[in-house]
Amino acid sequence: MNHTDTWLVWLHHDLRLDDNPLWQAVIDGAPTSLIVVHVLPETTFLAPFSVPVDSKIPQPLSLGRQRFLLESLEHLQQDLKALGSDLWVTHGQADRRLPEIIRAHHCSRVITRQAVNGMECTVQNSVEAALPNGCTLERVETGQLLTAAELPFAQSALPTSFSAFRREIERTPQLAERMAAPLPAPTSLPPWSSVAPRGFDDSAQPLCEAHGWQTDSRSDYHYLGGEQAAHEHLHRYLNQIRTGRNETTRNALAGADFSTRLSPWLALGSLSPRRVMADLITTQASVITPQTSPHETSQASHDWVRVELLWREYFQWHARLMSPAPSDATATEAEPPQHAWVLSSADTFAHWCQGTTGVPWIDAGMQELAATGWLSNRLRQHVASFLVRDLKVDWRLGAAWFAYHLLDHDTAVNDGNWRHLAGIGCDSRDDRHFNMMKQAGQHDPQGTHVIRWLPALASLPPGMQRHAPWLSMMKAPVEGYPAQPCVHPEAWSAYLSGITPRVVRPLRPGSFEC
Ligand SMILES: Cc1cc2nc3c(=O)[nH]c(=O)nc-3n(C[C@H](O)[C@H](O)[C@H](O)COP(=O)(O)OP(=O)(O)OC[C@H]3O[C@@H](n4cnc5c(N)ncnc54)[C@H](O)[C@@H]3O)c2cc1C
Numbered sequence: 001m002n003h004t005d006t007w008l009v010w011l012h013h014d015l016r017l018d019d020n021p022l023w024q025a026v027i028d029g030a031p032t033s034l035i036v037v038h039v040l041p042e043t044t045f046l047a048p049f050s051v052p053v054d055s056k057i058p059q060p061l062s063l064g065r066q067r068f069l070l071e072s073l074e075h076l077q078q079d080l081k082a083l084g085s086d087l088w089v090t091h092g093q094a095d096r097r098l099p100e101i102i103r104a105h106h107c108s109r110v111i112t113r114q115a116v117n118g119m120e121c122t123v124q125n126s127v128e129a130a131l132p133n134g135c136t137l138e139r140v141e142t143g144q145l146l147t148a149a150e151l152p153f154a155q156s157a158l159p160t161s162f163s164a165f166r167r168e169i170e171r172t173p174q175l176a177e178r179m180a181a182p183l184p185a186p187t188s189l190p191p192w193s194s195v196a197p198r199g200f201d202d203s204a205q206p207l208c209e210a211h212g213w214q215t216d217s218r219s220d221y222h223y224l225g226g227e228q229a230a231h232e233h234l235h236r237y238l239n240q241i242r243t244g245r246n247e248t249t250r251n252a253l254a255g256a257d258f259s260t261r262l263s264p265w266l267a268l269g270s271l272s273p274r275r276v277m278a279d280l281i282t283t284q285a286s287v288i289t290p291q292t293s294p295h296e297t298s299q300a301s302h303d304w305v306r307v308e309l310l311w312r313e314y315f316q317w318h319a320r321l322m323s324p325a326p327s328d329a330t331a332t333e334a335e336p337p338q339h340a341w342v343l344s345s346a347d348t349f350a351h352w353c354q355g356t357t358g359v360p361w362i363d364a365g366m367q368e369l370a371a372t373g374w375l376s377n378r379l380r381q382h383v384a385s386f387l388v389r390d391l392k393v394d395w396r397l398g399a400a401w402f403a404y405h406l407l408d409h410d411t412a413v414n415d416g417n418w419r420h421l422a423g424i425g426c427d428s429r430d431d432r433h434f435n436m437m438k439q440a441g442q443h444d445p446q447g448t449h450v451i452r453w454l455p456a457l458a459s460l461p462p463g464m465q466r467h468a469p470w471l472s473m474m475k476a477p478v479e480g481y482p483a484q485p486c487v488h489p490e491a492w493s494a495y496l497s498g499i500t501p502r503v504v505r506p507l508r509p510g511s512f513e514c
Pocket residue numbers: 250259260261262263264266267305308309311312313315375376377378380381384402406408409410411413414415417418421
């Protein structure tokens with residue numbers, strides 16, 4: 001090592017100190033100075049969202065997503081400063097911006113996370129291809145429960161269903177033994193390169209305007225970005241397990257703690273899934289008392305969270321399997337030709353996005369998503385099923401809208417779930433076509449959730465009429481709400497027949513009248 005050995009850590013969705021092997025790689029290599037960079041993609045500020053012409057083009061971020069990212073970066077910068085380092089946030093095309101920085105600061109090595117999804121791999125490969133002579137790029141696996149070496153099968157032999165994946169992961173040795181212990185946060189880092197800028201440079205300044213965004217006051221939970229907030233939230237959740245609180249209510253629609261609410265921090269990497277899993281296992285073990293058998297404890301204490309984290313893990317591996325190899329700088333993710341990009345239904349798509357389909361169950365969900373950047377898992381499933389199965393719109397448009405708004409957007413997880421619901425890709429199932437009236441009646445029998453997000457419907461009496469206002473509208477339309485639903489499959493009628501003695505003549509299934 002010579003006296004001017006500068007390394008660059010290129011951060012993505014790994015905005016944390018705890019359990020982050022990138023820092024271990026730096027500590028092991030002991031460069032004389034370090035630059036830590038986060039590059040905001042060039043499309044970040046291109047809001048408002050417009051219908052994408054190509055699924056490979058990255059989306060802009062909604063103001064809600066920008067704010068969560070901003071808070072996460074600001075907190076990370078403070079944490080890095082406390083270790084003698086810093087953070088440089090810039091904006092632009094990574095495969096141009098990074099090689100420029102690397103040349104200007106004579107960096108000899110770039111440390112970054114092993115890319116997970118296709119677009120991230122492609123960008124990473126082109127950054128590597130553009131590096132000046134003498135600079136190398138090292139990919140470090142981080143952000144998953146297991147590394148490729150810890151998997152019980154070859155990466156290329158990933159099971160084609162989640163159930164088979166889970167069986168493989170849970171067979172002896174159990175996940176707890178297979179998974180490496182989380183790494184502690186570093187206590188110091190090599191000094192900042194004396195000539196490198198710090199903080200948000202001019203190109204990244206527009207992100208700071210996102211401080212002005214506030215989540216809707218009807219939201220049950222206000223997310224705060226950053227590692228500290230993530231750990232505080234995790235500890236609160238684990239305390240609920242210790243004190244025996246919190247039954248499994250994952251199917252709820254509203255409330256601050258019916259599910260863990262960890263997803264936004266996991267998505268940006270402010271929290272490591274390995275940390276969550278390890279702390280969960282330890283906490284569950286600690287609540288076994290002489291009166292409680294291990295079996296009862298495992299039943300009662302949030303085993304479902306372990307399963308959900310395995311779903312996340314499965315989708316990450318699936319995305320990695322579909323991504324171009326590191327050596328291929330030009331390849332892009334392969335998409336099966338039978339699922340071509342369809343834009344013919346742009347109007348219908350626009351109604352779905354804006355929450356004006358005339359189907360309150362869907363519209364309430366879409367209004368909540370846009371106003372808060374979050375949606376319960378149940379409603380995500382329903383609005384996705386409705387778009388793909390009832391409105392027959394290409395799933396990638398829906399995934400792009402979710403990507404624009406979701407604070408927890410994670411390409412591998414989002415695309416994996418959309419594919420799953422659309423009945424394609426890994427673990428595809430064709431029975432994911434939800435009957436919206438059945439679901440609405442089951443989960444919101446009084447229409448309470450619906451009027452929270454669609455106050456115009458509060459004039460209708462509690463019950464299924466709030467889910468089918470077009471029936472009441474035969475007398476007088478509800479002001480401020482569409483008079484007819486976009487689509488009214490015949491199968492809904494069975495769940496509405498109690499409202500009115502005669503069933504409204506159903507529109508042809510799949511016909512769009514927006
Ligand atoms: C169409 C659709 C799109 C989705 N897009 C995303 C996304 O972009 N990012 C995202 O994190 N989740 C996504 N999900 C999964 C799920 O809805 C959220 O992870 C969950 O609602 C977040 O709340 P929570 O943290 O309280 O989760 P919990 O239910 O408490 O689960 C704990 C963790 O497990 C993981 N998890 C939970 N459900 C799933 C799932 N179905 N698939 C994979 N991992 C899961 C998440 O990391 C979550 O934080 C999507 C689901 C659907 C149906």
